[in-house]
Amino acid sequence: MLYLDNSATTQIHPSVKEAMLPFLFEEYGNASSKYYDQALTAKNAVDEARNNMANLLNAKSEEIIFTSGSTESNNMFIKGVAHYYKNKGKHLITTEVEHPSVLECFNFLETEGYEITLLKPDKFGRVSVQQLKEAIRPETILVSVMWGNNELGSLNPIKELSDLCIENEILFHTDATQVVGKIDIDLEEYQGISFLSCSGHKFHGPKGIGAAYIKSDEYGILTPFTPLLHGGGQEKDIRSGTLALHNIVGLGKAAKIAKEEFSINYERVIKSEETLVNILKQKFGQNIRFNNDKTNKIPGLLSVQFIGINNEILLKKLAPYIAASTGSACSSSKPSHVLSSIGLSLETIRSTIRFSLSSYTEPEELEIFKSL
Numbered sequence: 001m002l003y004l005d006n007s008a009t010t011q012i013h014p015s016v017k018e019a020m021l022p023f024l025f026e027e028y029g030n031a032s033s034k035y036y037d038q039a040l041t042a043k044n045a046v047d048e049a050r051n052n053m054a055n056l057l058n059a060k061s062e063e064i065i066f067t068s069g070s071t072e073s074n075n076m077f078i079k080g081v082a083h084y085y086k087n088k089g090k091h092l093i094t095t096e097v098e099h100p101s102v103l104e105c106f107n108f109l110e111t112e113g114y115e116i117t118l119l120k121p122d123k124f125g126r127v128s129v130q131q132l133k134e135a136i137r138p139e140t141i142l143v144s145v146m147w148g149n150n151e152l153g154s155l156n157p158i159k160e161l162s163d164l165c166i167e168n169e170i171l172f173h174t175d176a177t178q179v180v181g182k183i184d185i186d187l188e189e190y191q192g193i194s195f196l197s198c199s200g201h202k203f204h205g206p207k208g209i210g211a212a213y214i215k216s217d218e219y220g221i222l223t224p225f226t227p228l229l230h231g232g233g234q235e236k237d238i239r240s241g242t243l244a245l246h247n248i249v250g251l252g253k254a255a256k257i258a259k260e261e262f263s264i265n266y267e268r269v270i271k272s273e274e275t276l277v278n279i280l281k282q283k284f285g286q287n288i289r290f291n292n293d294k295t296n297k298i299p300g301l302l303s304v305q306f307i308g309i310n311n312e313i314l315l316k317k318l319a320p321y322i323a324a325s326t327g328s329a330c331s332s333s334k335p336s337h338v339l340s341s342i343g344l345s346l347e348t349i350r351s352t353i354r355f356s357l358s359s360y361t362e363p364e365e366l367e368i369f370k371s372l
């Protein structure tokens with residue numbers, strides 16, 4: 001089976017599994033307990049994972065907290081900022097092509113009386129600085145723009161967008177779920193980013209764990225917002241709940257590997273993508289079209305129209321040999337809001353398949369497309 005649905009989730013790296021196992025059995029201490037060895041081991045393991053995650057993003061360890069993943073982090077940041085700063089303003093900006101875990105937060109906030117501006121993307125799903133400039137108002141408190149789109153792979157001009165926000169004293173959140181581990185991220189260079197969300201299972205870590213980046217000021221104080229989960233005060237009172245030790249260790253290991261093997265994996269994915277594009281062009285010629293841009297995108301993500309063919313039927317036919325999806329795995333029953341936002345017809349959307357590669361994809365395996 002050729003697995004080409006890495007944007008939905010990825011295979012756990014064998015070293016990640018190895019790192020996690022002891023923390024499921026012998027080392028099951030609570031990282032918030034004190035005095036005895038198991039607790040200390042747990043705390044040290046969490047610290048190490050936090051350092052690894054910070055290192056991957058070039059952030060400070062204190063700026064990383066662990067959540068259950070991007071859905072939770074997106075909820076935490078968007079609702080948390082809206083509630084904390086409601087006396088400053090009630091206007092929020094995002095884009096039409098965000099993941100539902102972002103869009104649904106804004107829909108919810110609308111019912112609470114917030115005003116939302118949705119930026120319309122260009123034909124590849126990107127928004128521009130000019131659009132954001134025109135949308136900003138004196139009462140704007142938050143802008144949320146995804147770093148890379150999960151259906152088209154397009155990268156947004158995050159540097160320019162976040163710089164504009166810092167100039168205007170507006171907080172900027174980015175959903176970086178699809179880009180962490182896949183593009184080089186150096187948050188030192190992105191002083192305008194206040195918050196970032198990512199999930200471990202998108203870069204060969206475990207599911208149900210994510211890292212949330214919260215920018216600190218020159219005194220080390222984290223950008224404040226109202227917590228989503230109240231309770232025992234773990235994670236600096238920002239995210240209560242007993243730490244998911246084994247998952248945190250797995251995430252940390254995945255981050256370490258992603259950092260150490262970045263260049264080699266990046267090259268591998270680019271090469272495999274090139275191979276796949278060539279094979280698809282040779283095999284299907286005029287009968288396919290690419291929705292994604294060729295450049296400035298997530299490596300290994302392709303959005304391909306098979307003209308006149310229903311994507312569900314095609315995926316079922318491919319299923320014994322190739323695993324792929326129509327687009328986002330989170331909302332695959334509805335026609336994609338991303339593809340309709342960029343102006344594709346329903347017919348085109350219904351003939352589109354997303355292929356997403358990883359460093360595990362061997363170019364030779366892609367030959368299978370030739371025999372279909």
Ligand code: PMP
Nearest residue numbers: 069070071099101150175177199
């Ligand atoms: N944002 C984006 C862009 C995603 O692709 C996903 C996962 N499909 C999420 C958020 C949510 O991540 P999780 O399901 O791990 O919470």
